[in-house]
Amino acid sequence: MSDRQVYMDHGATTPVREEVLEAMLPFLREQYGNPSSVHAKGRAVRSAVENAREKTALALGANTEEIYFTSGGTESNNIALRGAAKKQKKPGHIITSVVEHHAVLDVCRDLEKEGHRVTYLPVDSSGLLDPAAVEKAITPETFIISIMAANNEIGTLQPVGEIGAIAAGHNILFHTDAVQVTGQLPVDVKKLQVDLLSLSAHKFNGPKGVGALYRRKGVKIDPLYRGGGQERKLRPGTENVPGIIGLSRALELSVEEIPRKTKTLQSLRDRLIRGLLKIDDVVLNGHPEKRLPGNVNVSFKYIEGESILLGLDMQGIAASSGSACSSGSLDPSHVLSAIGLDHHTAHGSIRFTMGWGNSEADLDYVLDKVPGVVEKLRLISPMGKSV
Amino acid sequence: MSDRQVYMDHGATTPVREEVLEAMLPFLREQYGNPSSVHAKGRAVRSAVENAREKTALALGANTEEIYFTSGGTESNNIALRGAAKKQKKPGHIITSVVEHHAVLDVCRDLEKEGHRVTYLPVDSSGLLDPAAVEKAITPETFIISIMAANNEIGTLQPVGEIGAIAAGHNILFHTDAVQVTGQLPVDVKKLQVDLLSLSAHKFNGPKGVGALYRRKGVKIDPLYRGGGQERKLRPGTENVPGIIGLSRALELSVEEIPRKTKTLQSLRDRLIRGLLKIDDVVLNGHPEKRLPGNVNVSFKYIEGESILLGLDMQGIAASSGSACSSGSLDPSHVLSAIGLDHHTAHGSIRFTMGWGNSEADLDYVLDKVPGVVEKLRLISPMGKSV
């Protein structure tokens, strides 16, 4: 195994920053009261949680009472979509896209079984959705539109602002899965005209297992869980207090740093793309510019993603792949199929996602090691055309 | 405010033990990989999570693959009941009790709206359910019985083993909300013949926002959320890794210590009960013996619970109450009503729940301060009969 470790899988999860952990620690130690308790120990924690809510709202341009803490992005998406569906008196119509995260797509499939109709809009070869197609898909039964702000695999940024305006014009709920974009690029719920927005702390250097749902005031969705009434009944259960504190601190920090960070990451990203494209038979997946600052997704032809990952891993490089073999499922990623990649090209895709902490030196190292890994595998491959 | 702080609200939540935090910290620092990632950083975390699952299973007499991590007791209860209901092809029948936690009771109410029929069995004046009543309530449509192992307010322990045997005899699913009992008294899923069991880490000196659901192998329930397929699809979403590690460590420690701890807590409990009953017009709520080792629940007549709490708080004593005024709702606790307390007696109830860390000295302090708090309020009360 390599001595040097380079983590380029920030799209999967990110390290908790020291400042964030520091903010959390008191709530894993002496500040252990239940925020619902009326005694002093409870009240102190209640006020910390409400302060965290305020910070979170501020970072999104929302009002404090529009923020609901959840256990992560998956739960936020489920509450938004199922909650809206549960509110319907009879089966209705949902508009989404073919490149959504499973936590949207598979909820929609489940809702179809319950009688709802779902339109899965296609994307172009760069992963972009056409807002006009959204408008065209609207029917009198449409009650919600759910389009992700940025794709987790190929990083493509969707025109959510335009879609928000369309939804608002038709008086239809608009939800966006902003899990990948929050803390990376500015998110303003008012500008985006979004009614529901999902985010997850572990994607912006906060802890795992905590997220939030923004719900615009007045938007009506039904809770899925019942219990002690926490989070104003939308998400009952004793609050994950350290997680909530960590989320709000991480969001505060990352939003604060966006102007500087975005530039750094974009320049790392573009340099990595240029470097990788110098290798023979490599294609970039996703949009060349409209993409997450830290996201690089390329396909190495003639070789298979999981073996590339393993080869990179041997060099201490952590990345991820849209290959079936790495996820235990048999089909390649639905996103790569949706942008029209053939089976083999999809299987040879690797995602490098850079984030807080990655440096030019990391990039030097990756650009130094990748060609060797690829060459070695291509020498083994019956399809290669070796380099 | 008092210098001395005595926390006697372990039924609401407990402090995270130092050993537990220590076990968690690596996963809030360098061990930040996503357990689903194939690279080394991911694999290390995956193996820690699976190790935690094994430990958790061991503590319950379960098999490793029967443990599903969740975000807490509320979610575990919701998944168990709704998941079982979702599996039904047509509306069926549920048996539960009137003293369940809201995270069972309110789910049942919601399921009633969806067409299911629910029998809410009564309890006697000590809070005990009659197993024969469970058997009598069974109909051909009954698909699940859900009875809590111990009541969170009055501490009464239900005969879950007997109910488990009845359920098994009728081939009906049996769920128990073991949130209050786990880590306090031995729990063996096989002996209890339980199919589904809920627990929550923050009740046994673990962190808030993480719990588990035991699901016996072969028991079929439908997942409520969809997404990335984590927790073998029953509870998708990136795992709350530090929480899971904390849960398993806390459970391991607390189960290990049960023999010693139970005795200590029972003796503290019985001494506190004796001491409080020396005050005029105080009644014990719940069963004198069949109760959680650390649970004391008494009603102070002629005075109202929230004002007692506040008075105790001024003395640095943290307790809780079944009074409406402390919860913001208007009716007194459904549990106190269910055991037949009149409105005023219910409103004057206070729960002291002792746990890890409480000492005889804490008890001395509480027994020293309570009479004064009660006397002062009774002097103000138009009903008192002052002491």
Place this chain on the structure above:
Amino acid sequence: MYNEKVVDHFNNPRNVGELADADAVGETGSFKCGDTMTLYLKVKDGIIEDVSFQTYGCGAAIASSSMLTEMVKGKTLEQALKISNQDVADELGGLPPLKLHCSNLAADALHNAIADYRSKYEAGKTG
């Protein structure tokens, strides 16, 4: 939850107990949360000379009761009648929204006490 003034009135309630020689008594109860309050008044020349209370209720109810007794002492009955539940809460520096209803009993008990007084001593005047 409660501000310092509320906590002070809860901890050191003013004018507690029964007034042995009260001229009037007012009772009120909240059906909602079961709180009850009894207010005793001693009136001389239309002025509230002395006042006391007994309250069964939560911290907010007790503090409101205590606050009210301070507010009415020395006032004429006419002035006292103008005191609303909101005035009591305001004088306490505010109460948590969920607790506002608990302060409602104080002014109600006062109004009942004044009505009691008038029915006893000013019966002839009216009508």
Place this chain on the structure above:
Amino acid sequence: MYNEKVVDHFNNPRNVGELADADAVGETGSFKCGDTMTLYLKVKDGIIEDVSFQTYGCGAAIASSSMLTEMVKGKTLEQALKISNQDVADELGGLPPLKLHCSNLAADALHNAIADYRSKYEAGKTG
């Protein structure tokens, strides 16, 4: 995920490439995950004298291919035919359950190569 032996075979695959003077070639592909493998054999007096492979696939597929080539060298065709996919996985010290199917191509390619050999050189003998 993978044990040391698998990682070793992945990192240092044995007998990689095309055998220029192969007597037989066996190909196989997994429709399920798209993996493909080509196996080359050099046979003398019924004994596998040399062997090589080319594989497109995941780490498990590559390691299985490499392992297989070590297992068959020096074996008679009859002995080689008895090698199953499970044998290859076992020889590797086990594979993760989800990855077992990835090892299936190795023995299949071998069986195809032997069939190829027999159809070319032992055609007369059969039937």
